[in-house]
Amino acid sequence: MQSAALQGGFAHAPIDAAHAFRAALQAMARPGLVQRVTGAQPPAPLSVAAGVLVLTLMDRSTPVFLAPSHDVAMVRDWLTFHTGAPLVAADRAVFAIGDWLGLSPLGQFAIGTPEYPDRSATLIVEQPGLERGMAVRLRGPGIRDHVQTTLPDVPALQANAALFPLGCDFFFTAGADLMALPRSTKLEAC
Amino acid sequence: MSAQTHPASGQIAQGQIAPIHTDQAYNFAYLDEETKRMIRRALLKGLAVPGYQVPFASREMPMPYGWGTGGVQVTAACLTPDDVLKVIDQGADDTTNAVSIRKFFQRTAGVATTEQTTVATVIQTRHRIPETDLSEGQILVYQVPIPEPLRFLEPRETETRKMHSLEEYGLMHVRLYEDIARHGQIATSYAYPVKVEGRYVMDPSPIPKFDNPKLSQNAAIQLFGAGREQRIYALPPYTDVVSLDFEDHPFQASKADHACDLCGSNTAYLDEVIIDDAGGRMFVCSDTDYCSTRRAQGHVGRLGTAQEHVA
Amino acid sequence: MYVAVKGGERAIDAAHAWLAEERRGDLSVDELSTRQIEEQLTLAVNRVMAEGSLYDRELAALAIKQSRGDLIEAIFLIRAYRTTLPRFGSSRPVDTGEMACIRRISATFKDAPGGQVLGPTFDYTHRLLDFKLLAEGDVAPAPVAQATPGPVPHITEFLNKDGLIEDQPHDDTQPNDLTREPLELPADRALRLQALTRGDEGFVLGMAYSTQRGYGRTHAFVGELRIGLCPVSLDIPELGFAIELGEVELTECETVNQFKGSKTEPPQFTRGYGLVFGQSERKAISMSLVDRALRWRELGEDNVGAPAQDAEFVLYHCDNIQATGFLEHIKLPHYVDFQAELELIRRLRAEATANATANATATALASTDMNEAAE
Numbered sequence: 001m002q003s004a005a006l007q008g009g010f011a012h013a014p015i016d017a018a019h020a021f022r023a024a025l026q027a028m029a030r031p032g033l034v035q036r037v038t039g040a041q042p043p044a045p046l047s048v049a050a051g052v053l054v055l056t057l058m059d060r061s062t063p064v065f066l067a068p069s070h071d072v073a074m075v076r077d078w079l080t081f082h083t084g085a086p087l088v089a090a091d092r093a094v095f096a097i098g099d100w101l102g103l104s105p106l107g108q109f110a111i112g113t114p115e116y117p118d119r120s121a122t123l124i125v126e127q128p129g130l131e132r133g134m135a136v137r138l139r140g141p142g143i144r145d146h147v148q149t150t151l152p153d154v155p156a157l158q159a160n161a162a163l164f165p166l167g168c169d170f171f172f173t174a175g176a177d178l179m180a181l182p183r184s185t186k187l188e189a190c
Numbered sequence: 191m192s193a194q195t196h197p198a199s200g201q202i203a204q205g206q207i208a209p210i211h212t213d214q215a216y217n218f219a220y221l222d223e224e225t226k227r228m229i230r231r232a233l234l235k236g237l238a239v240p241g242y243q244v245p246f247a248s249r250e251m252p253m254p255y256g257w258g259t260g261g262v263q264v265t266a267a268c269l270t271p272d273d274v275l276k277v278i279d280q281g282a283d284d285t286t287n288a289v290s291i292r293k294f295f296q297r298t299a300g301v302a303t304t305e306q307t308t309v310a311t312v313i314q315t316r317h318r319i320p321e322t323d324l325s326e327g328q329i330l331v332y333q334v335p336i337p338e339p340l341r342f343l344e345p346r347e348t349e350t351r352k353m354h355s356l357e358e359y360g361l362m363h364v365r366l367y368e369d370i371a372r373h374g375q376i377a378t379s380y381a382y383p384v385k386v387e388g389r390y391v392m393d394p395s396p397i398p399k400f401d402n403p404k405l406s407q408n409a410a411i412q413l414f415g416a417g418r419e420q421r422i423y424a425l426p427p428y429t430d431v432v433s434l435d436f437e438d439h440p441f442q443a444s445k446a447d448h449a450c451d452l453c454g455s456n457t458a459y460l461d462e463v464i465i466d467d468a469g470g471r472m473f474v475c476s477d478t479d480y481c482s483t484r485r486a487q488g489h490v491g492r493l494g495t496a497q498e499h500v501a
Numbered sequence: 502m503y504v505a506v507k508g509g510e511r512a513i514d515a516a517h518a519w520l521a522e523e524r525r526g527d528l529s530v531d532e533l534s535t536r537q538i539e540e541q542l543t544l545a546v547n548r549v550m551a552e553g554s555l556y557d558r559e560l561a562a563l564a565i566k567q568s569r570g571d572l573i574e575a576i577f578l579i580r581a582y583r584t585t586l587p588r589f590g591s592s593r594p595v596d597t598g599e600m601a602c603i604r605r606i607s608a609t610f611k612d613a614p615g616g617q618v619l620g621p622t623f624d625y626t627h628r629l630l631d632f633k634l635l636a637e638g639d640v641a642p643a644p645v646a647q648a649t650p651g652p653v654p655h656i657t658e659f660l661n662k663d664g665l666i667e668d669q670p671h672d673d674t675q676p677n678d679l680t681r682e683p684l685e686l687p688a689d690r691a692l693r694l695q696a697l698t699r700g701d702e703g704f705v706l707g708m709a710y711s712t713q714r715g716y717g718r719t720h721a722f723v724g725e726l727r728i729g730l731c732p733v734s735l736d737i738p739e740l741g742f743a744i745e746l747g748e749v750e751l752t753e754c755e756t757v758n759q760f761k762g763s764k765t766e767p768p769q770f771t772r773g774y775g776l777v778f779g780q781s782e783r784k785a786i787s788m789s790l791v792d793r794a795l796r797w798r799e800l801g802e803d804n805v806g807a808p809a810q811d812a813e814f815v816l817y818h819c820d821n822i823q824a825t826g827f828l829e830h831i832k833l834p835h836y837v838d839f840q841a842e843l844e845l846i847r848r849l850r851a852e853a854t855a856n857a858t859a860n861a862t863a864t865a866l867a868s869t870d871m872n873e874a875a876e
């Protein structure tokens with residue numbers, strides 16, 4: 001393991017994680033709303049926002065899948081050192097990290113069971129910028145009337161939403177920004 | 191069996207920085223980081239499936255089960271040092287359990303506290319929703335004793351879980367209808383069941399049904415924690431929440447048919463207070479912040495005095 | 502003039518100060534040290550360790566002192582402390598065959614290799630108050646025998662060699678941790694045993710007793726009961742080997758129960774199991790009876806509807822910290838809900854009275870009409 005893997009964690013874990021979680025909570029509660037986060041300096045290609053989510057939510061009890069885009073030694077070492085999360089195949093993952101292409105198709109991830117819909121994967125989708133992709137209108141819980149945003153692949157995400165109450169949940173990350181899309185959100189291309 | 195070490199001699203696992211010690215040997219907001227991560231993951235899943243009860247490995251807290259351990263764990267997982275915390279029980283900031291929980295977080299998280307609904311960023315509550323409208327960015331944390339709305343119809347967890355998965359809520363309607371047959375109306379006055387976004391039937395915690403309409407399309411994030419029963423559930427802002435009813439017996443939010451004797455409010459939920467041995471009584475707002483704010487604005491009720499200073 | 506009740510904070514502080522004073526009691530009486538509790542109230546310490554799920558005699562003694570001897574309160578203090586402790590790893594499973602026994606008895610065999618060891622037991626004492634203990638005094642030293650080192654085989658294994666008892670194959674599956682994951686039903690045996698070992702002694706005893714009286718009878722014999730110290734070791738991945746952390750005192754009970762069998766399989770004895778921190782044999786025996794009763798499904802027995810066969814019932818109600826919390830919380834204020842109920846009952850009564858009056862009037866009118874008609 002390179003010593004660089006030991007760097008880039010939270011300076012004050014309880015405080016940094018608390019702020020980061022509040023941003024993640026607000027994001028998940030209000031789909032489409034962009035939150036800015038700080039505190040992690042993860043190795044490339046992991047973005048700051050994805051790194052913050054890693055440090056805030058993952059540990060030994062959360063198996064993680066790294067898509068090919070992020071399955072590099074530095075990221076693996078950093079993740080292992082800072083969280084202890086086991087690296088697994090897509091179907092066993094509680095969290096998955098990668099670019100949209102690397103995470104597709106969504107069908108490879110757990111969508112929960114009718115009795116335990118919470119047992120589904122949360123995908124952290126790294127984007128070159130949160131404004132990239134297809135224009136879409138979002139409606140549903142957390143959204144007053146509707147909100148406009150852009151997402152990488154509207155049909156695939158609509159198919160996921162159609163599984164409700166099953167389905168995956170998403171964080172989209174770019175640089176220090178993150179935005180969430182829970183399965184409960186309805187998408188209309190526009 | 192796990193290796194146990196006293197915190198004083200504990201080494202820090204996995205490259206984490208030593209916790210900041212706000213009080214004694216405890217972590218910020220009391221819970222250890224591993225526990226907080228577990229609760230935080232459950233909260234995110236709860237928001238993603240509104241009204242669905244997410245199982246979580248509730249921890250023993252330094253207050254008993256039934257005293258709000260679920261709410262306390264949710265609050266602890268959400269708090270940042272920048273928060274302003276309000277804690278109410280029965281709508282009041284000064285009830286003993288509210289005082290005790292507020293002190294707990296002052297001590298373990300060092301957060302600022304307030305009694306003003308509008309100033310608070312996080313509000314933990316037992317049995318009430320504040321009268322004052324909440325705003326975007328605020329978080330309302332409910333303490334929940336029995337999270338399962340179907341529990342009193344079916345005591346088995348294995349069965350109720352199946353009923354939720356199949357959206358099989360007929361039993362609940364049968365029970366409500368039996369009330370109507372016997373009493374002429376639905377005889378549930380608190381913990382009145384609701385349906386969330388047309389999917390999950392949810393227990394709103396033992397709030398009076400007067401408060402039910404405030405659950406729906408609320409601007410704040412509403413989080414529910416049931417410690418003993420190990421369940422977390424959530425309502426994102428602007429979520430549709432409908433109280434169960436029948437076309438010929440529509441839901442009615444009800445309260446005592448009086449005005450507050452201190453502030454004169456006609457719209458707030460009231461507590462009935464016995465004031466003398468002859469059984470004399472008065473009605474006062476259950477929401478103490480709402481009542482005192484109104485009095486400070488010059489509103490005076492039947493037994494109130496202007497510019498009153500409460501000892 | 503009504504004044505809202507304020508000063509909750511002052512009341513709480515005053516109550517705590519009073520509690521502290523009551524805990525200390527008469528200042529002219531020597532204060533109890535935790536060492537004294539550890540040494541002289543050992544079985545209370547054991548119970549607090551077992552149901553608190555934390556093996557630390559000193560902390561258990563402290564909890565007993567702080568709780569004024571209320572053991573459920575002491576268990577609660579330990580649980581609340583335990584839950585905040587960081588975890589560095591999981592120990593290797595302890596091997597009770599390596600136990601340095603202070604007590605080892607079998608009710609099924611008159612003697613067994615390794616011998617029966619009665620140990621420090623109340624079993625054959627006469628329960629007569631010993632008034633000598635009112636005065637402090639030294640005790641005469643007990644006679645000492647030479648210990649025989651080496652492993653102590655389990656007596657039920659002798660039955661296993663003959664195929665007379667069900668085989669319990671070695672299983673290295675990592676069991677779920679009840680204190681780290683929410684209880685999920687149906688719960689497997691490892692999880693049930695975890696719940697029982699930290700369950701309330703009184704509750705588990707009552708459940709076990711009910712099986713003996715016919716509510717899910719399992720015909721249990723104590724195959725072996727052993728108490729003693731077992732080494733605990735932890736694998737250190739960085740070192741590549743395990744290090745011994747220390748020893749824990751354990752009570753283990755294995756029951757031999759009535760048979761299962763079928764047309765194809767000859768009958769075999771079945772097993773119940775109990776393992777508890779410290780010298781806690783009432784609890785260990787109770788646990789093994791309840792464990793056996795809960796195994797009805799896997800052994801192909803009938804569910805006769807006995808409480809001790811109902812895993813949901815037993816597991817959701819055996820924890821005294823959950824139970825006492827929820828029970829005692831009804832003394833917290835509930836006046837908002839009560840107010841809602843008051844209004845509801847007033848409304849229902851008003852409507853009922855109005856209906857009754859209306860009915861009475863209608864009946865009276867009707868009878869008047871009839872009378873008039875008759876006239």
